[in-house]
Amino acid sequence: MAAVSSDNRGLRLAVRYAVLTLVAVIFVFPLLFMAMSSLKPDHQLLTDTGSLRAFLPVGDISFDNYGAAFERAPIGVFVLNSVLVTGVTVAFSLLVCSMAAFSFVFLNWRGRDAVFGVLLATFIIPYETIFVPLLLMMSQLPWIGRGGIEVGWLNTYRAQIIPFIADGLSIFLFVQYFKDLPRELIEASRVEGAGWWLIYRRIVMPLSGPVFATAAILKFLFMYNQYLWPLMVVQAEDIRPVMVGLGYFTDQLNVPWGEVMAYLTIITVPVLAFYLSLQRAFISSVASTGVKG
């Protein structure tokens, strides 16, 4: 009797793992296919789709596609641009948004609630609905450059960075976190005469590691994966980010699929590695966008 029920449990467990694995295969196979195909010459890549060989590193394996891809496009420049634009935006975003949230949570000032309400309301404006007027703004905004005042933000890093530094979601995430910090600590510091900047820098910031990580991860994913906006404002090759650089491979009459797979692998694997090493932080970042009000 006991043997039957333990067999039963074993079977159940096996079924559970089988279902989990089957679903996992659905999520993994395109990425596995990408990585494997990047190692194969075009003719083999195309015929391998007829069998499981498509997912295995078999046949004529080499890194030739990577070499050819680097020759076709200035990949190093694209990667550098993406890293620069993403890094600078994330850094400024953390500072600006956490400072604003600090002010909303801990300080009392006239008009505070109204301003906070308006910023929160921008939540429901998808970026895609403001890109067209923003494009016109970019063509006409001034900037103080080396040669005095110049007009136009098109084809610049600043057009890719400045509009995305502050957003309602980031501020909201900081506000939610700061609300749970012990208020007595802040008030005690005030009594001892600490200035607001000091309190923000020395008390709140060191206590807020998790929310900084969350905001940084979400902004990083958004910025690195941006596509439509750089497509609209960046024509010059030397400031193009990786997603737009893809055009070098796909705008060909005969798409060199091996090179495409190599390029996709180059721009995806670092992010995947980053994700897998900080898996818990990534997942809890997304989860925290769901814990509202």
Place this chain on the structure above:
Amino acid sequence: MAHDLTRSNRAGWLMALPGAALIAAFIILPFFLAFAFSLTNQRLVSPNPTEYVGFENYRNMLGLAVFTLEPERDADGKAVRGADGEIEYPRLRKFTRGNPDYPNLRNKREWFGWRSGENRVVVLASDVVFMKSLVNTVFFVLVVAPVQAGAALGLALLINQKLRGINLFRAIYFMPVVVSIVVVSLLWKFIYSPGDGLLNNVLSAATFGAFEPRDWLGNTSTAMGAVIAMSIWQGVGFHMVIWLAGLQNISPTLYEVAKIEGSGRWQTFRYVTWPGLRNTAVLILIVITMQAFALFAQINVMTQGGPLDSTQVLVFQAVERGYGKQDISGGSAISVILFLLVLSISILQRVMTRERA
């Protein structure tokens, strides 16, 4: 006392200013500019000054008319039939091009039509491509929102078991979320290749050759479905995680009570799990809806709106006009329509779920 300690108008303003100013300048201002430009003939670069044109941009896109074509009749009043036996109708062009008797049909083109007795009813649109993009976008949202939310809940329940190694599976299911939608689109474009493509091969192997290979993205009847499937594949992990957070917020004592009461698996879900997830459900539906309305990269990479406009969508149209044709006013008008759609559906979802609660 405590109140005075935290009152600081100057410091408060100064610390909130950078964030507030940036949001005002780069989100709120362009948002209102979209409304303003949509009422003008603003172009990206133009030698002529911008003029106010009222609702012309909207009329040019949303204009619709229904018109009944009567068959050509011979002397006896019988409908003329062509060589193939089909009833012949006067050309639509006779009514839509410079015909002073039909001002409401001017410059409109046939969107679709059907037979009604001997007559043919035609629906004309000022901008057929725009109307198609509007319908396709709404269709995409109406399919993706419930299917993706449901699939994500299924995955969340699957991953919410206490099993060894479950975190590995969770990590794998979430993986596509961190991969750029551009990369994913290009990969799936290859997977959907006609003939000897990966998907065709997998399906024909699974059915022992019974499956006829097809051109997934090149066929009007499958293209949108193909885009929907890959969009869900990419996005579902994101919402799985939000569901999971909701699931883990439900008090374990409720489950214990259900167990003691002898409730079955379905009953437990129906009376314990689901009520505890209501707020999460609203949030997820709104988030998916907003993301789905923004559909662009998949279309731009995979289909360019084709075949025969069967995957035209609003953002793609807005970009084609505002950026491609440098028609800022037309692109802005589409953006406004898009925003109003997002807003009304979000409000609708919120109201509907609130009433039930």
